[in-house]
Amino acid sequence: MLTTKEKPMDRAxxxxxxxxxxxxxxxxxLWAFEGLQRLVANNFKLRRVTVSRKTGKRSSVTTTISLISWSRRDTSD
Structure with a gap:
């Protein structure tokens, strides 16, 4: 799931x-393809890095992506 921030009122x-x-x-x-190559090399594990506002320390959480295979439904009669 992707989340977005609210649009600031003064943004054009x-x-x-x-x-x-x-x-x-x-x-x-090319940027997206490089990201895909890193993802494949890392066995489809994403790292979410956060920085503490108080301490400035970084922490990360690793998440594995579940890929869903879609099969095409045969519509021929």
Whole structure:
């Protein structure tokens, strides 16, 4: 599950964001592919790193991703 923060009232959305992302599509793909390679190399375990606001110390939690296999339903008669 992904969560997001509430949109700040003073934030202005970028109407050109889609075009900017299209211009960076190759870099975005490579970034995602590198992340996938790290995930596969780590047996699909994610680390969530948090930093304490009080102490500045880092801690991490490792989570294993469960991948769901989807099979295509045969729709031919």
């Amino acid at each position: 959305d970028d109407p050109d964001l889609a075009e900017k992302m299209k211009a960076e599509a190759e870099g975005i793909f």
